[in-house]
Amino acid sequence: MSNQSYRPFIVIVLAFAGGIFLHGVLSVSFMWWVLLASLNCLLCAGFYRRKCVATMFLLIAVLCCGALYMQSVQTLPKNHFSSIVKYYYKKPFTIQGVIVSEVEKRTSFKGVKTTFVCDVMRVKTKWGWKDKSGKVLVNIFRDIDLSYGQDIELAGRIHRPFEFAKDSNFSYQDLLARKGITHILSVKARAKVGVMRVPAGFSFRRLALKVKHKGQALLNQALTANESALMRAILLGDRHDIPSHVRELFQLSGVAHVLAISGLHIGIVSFLFFMLLKLLPLPRLWQYGLTILLLVFYAFLTGGRVSVVRSTLMSSVFIASFIMEKETEVFNVLSLAALIVLLLNPYHLYDVGFQLSFLSVFSIVTLYPHISNFLKRICLAGKSRCVAHLIQSISVSLSAYLGVCGLIAYYFQIITPLSVLANIIVIPLIAVIVSVGMGLILIGSILPSTIFAFALCLKLLLNAMVAIIFLCVQIPGAYVRLETVSLRIVVYYYVLFFIVIFVKQFLGKVLSFGVKGERCVKT
Amino acid sequence: MISYFSRQERLVLSGLVMILVAGSVCSVVFKRYPQLQNIVNVMDTDRLILKTNINTANYEELVDIPYIGPATANSILEYRQAHGVIQDISELKALPVVRLENYKKFSVYIAVNP
Secondary structure: OOOOOOOHHHHHHHHHHHHHHHHHHOOOOHHHHHHHHHHHHHHHHHOOOOHHHHHHHHHHHHHHHHHHHHHHHHOOOOOEHHHOHHHHOOOOEEEEEEEOOOOEEEEEOOEEEEEEEEEEEEEEEOOEEEEOEOEEEEEEOOOOOOOOOOEEEEEEEEEOOOOOOOOOOOOHHHHHHHOOEEEEEEEOOOOOEEEEEOOOOOOHHHHHHHHHHHHHHHHHHHOOHHHHHHHHHHHHOOOOOOOHHHHHHHHHHOOHHHHOOOHHHHHHHHHHHHHHHHOOOOOHHHHHHHHHHHHHHHHHHOOOOHHHHHHHHHHHHHHHHHHHOOOOOHHHHHHHHHHHHHHHOHHHHHOHHHHHHHHHHHHHHHHHHHHHHHHHHHOHHHHOHHHHHHHHHHHHHHHHHHHHHHHHHHHHOEEOOOHHHHHHHHHHHHHHHHHHHHHHHHHHHHOHHHHHHHHHHHHHHHHHHHHHHHHHHHOOOOOEEOOOOOHHHHHHHHHHHHHHHHHHHHHHHHHHHHHHHHHHHHO | OHHHOOHHHHHHHHHHHHHHHHHHHHHHHHHHOOHHHHHHOOOOOOOOOOOEEOOOOOHHHHHHOOOOOHHHHHHHHHHHHHHOOOOOHHHHHHOOOOOHHHHHHHHHHEEOOO
16 A cells, blocks of 8 residues: 555544544443443454454444543542532632643733632541542632642632523533533632742743743733734734734634634744754754754643644654655644544544634645646636745635635634635735744844844734734625524535545546556557 | 855845844834824724624624623613614713713724714
8 A cells, every 4th residue: 555545544533533422422321332342342353354344343443432532531530629519609618739721810800810720639628638639720810920830729719610601602611621620719819829839840831831921021021912912822822812803803804713823823933943943053853853842842832722732743743754754644644633632632522623723724635736726727827926826825725714614604603705815915924923923032032132123023014914804804795794503504514515525536536547547558 | 155154044044134124114213203103003093993883783783892781782772762873972971871981991892884
C-alpha cells in the first residue's frame, strides 16, 4: 500500500468518536459496553487470518472503547465534593485546594472579580477537614494577587452554574461540565483567602503563564484598552475583554475565526519561530526540534483550546516529517489530532470549537483543489501571479465556509455570504498583525525603547482591519440572521456535502484510472 | 555588503526596518497633528457601533441591544404605540423604567434613523 493512501487513523477516530456519541444517545449499561468490547477483541483475535472481518471486529471494539472512555470520564469519584454540597445550602463552604488554571481578572457587576479553577483537596465539615476531590470554578469578587500552582484556603457560597438564557443553544452548565467543573464557589470581597504554599521548582505551564502575563502587560502598556483586548485575543487567546460591538462586527462579517487562535495563527507563529531560529548557528535538526518545542510552549501559553491543540499537533507532525524525511498524509494527521484531542477530553466532541476546527480543515483539504481548478478554468487570466494568489485565497475561504456554514447557521443562527470577501482582506492583515504583535512582545521585552514603533504600526493595522470589517458589514446581504435552524436541515446539508465530496473523489479516481489505462494501452 | 546576509536574515531585517520606519513616521505625524490620532482610533469611538433603528425594532431586537432588558423593551414598544414615531432618542429618558445611567449606556447602540 502506498504511503499516500494509508490512513489508519481516520477509521480509528471515526469509531472512537462514534462510541462517544452512542454513549450519549443510547442507554446501554456499562457492563454491556465492557462485554461488547471484550467479545469483539476476542473475535478479532479469532479471525486474525481474515483481514476484513478482523478489522471490522477491531473497529467495533474501538467504538465500545470510546463509549467506555466517556463513561470513565463522566463517573465522579466517591469522594467528590459534590456529594456533600447539598448540606451547605446558604452556608459557607470552606475548601483547601490548588489553583490549576490561569488566574484571570474580569469585570463583573460587582466590579473586578478574580476567577480561576481550583482542584479541591480538602473540605471543612462539622467533623473537621475531610479529603475530597473535584474541580470548582472560584469567583472572588475583588482584585487579589494569586497565581497558578498556589495552595489556597477559602470560604464562599457553593452553587451550580447559572443558565443565562433558557431559549438559546448555549448552556453554561454544559460548558463547565465539559471541563470537569460541576460547581462554582462565589467568594465575597471581604472574605479571607489564605495562601498556604507558594509553588517551588520548575513548571512548563507556570513559565508559559509568566511569559503570557509579560506579553499582556506589554500590550496593555503600548495600546489602548480596546486595541490591547483585540491583540490579546489574537496573540494570547484571551477573548473575554473584546468590546461587544467589535466582536459583533467580526461575527456578522464571518471572520470571527481570526479571534480564536487556530491553524492560521499557529502557521504564522511557527514560520516566525523557524525564521528566528534560522538566524542562529544551529544544525537544521535542532532548528526543527526547537520550533516544535516553541510551538508546544505557545500552545500552553494560549490556554490549550481545541483549535490550538489541533493546529499545534498538525504543525508538529508536519515539521517532524521533515526531520524524519517522510511524507505525511493530511487526513491521517488530522485524524490523529482529533483522536488525541478526544483522548484529552471526550467531551470535546460536543464542543463547537472542535466541530468547526476539524470540519473547516477537512473541507479545505477536500474542496480546495476542486474549487481552485474550477476558478482557474473560469478565469483565463489565471496565468498572472496576482490572479493566481486571488484564486488561491478565494478557494481557501470558500471551501472553509462551505464546510462550516451549516454548523454556524445551527449554533449562531446566522449566514454570512460575504465572509469569503471579508476573509480575502482580513487574513493577510491578520498575518501582518500577528507578526508585528509577536515582534512587539519579543523585541519590546529586550528593547523597550522600540515598543512605540511596533505599537503605532499595530494601531494602524488593527483600526484599519476593524474599519474594513465595518464597511463589509454595511454591504446589503452581508449577513442574514435566521430565526431558528432545525438539526434536520443541518444534517441534510452535511449529507449532501459529504455525498458531493465522495462523488468528486470517486469520479477523480475513476478518471485518473482511465487516463492510466489509456497510457498503458498506448505504451 | 548585502551578500553577507542570508535570505532569511534579509527577510527578518527588512521586516524590522519597515516597522521602525513606519512607526517613526507615524510617531512624528501624530505628534505634529494630534487630531489625526482621533481619526485613526476608530475602535475607541462609537463610530463603528452597529446601531439599531428604535422605530422599527421588534421586541427580540430590542432585547438584543446591550443594557436593554425586557422591561425597557416593553416600555419602548408601548411608547411607540402611544406616541408614534420617536423623533429623538432622548425621548426615551422620559420613560419611567429607564434610569439615566442606563440610558447613557444603551443610547450609543440605538438611532432613530441609522
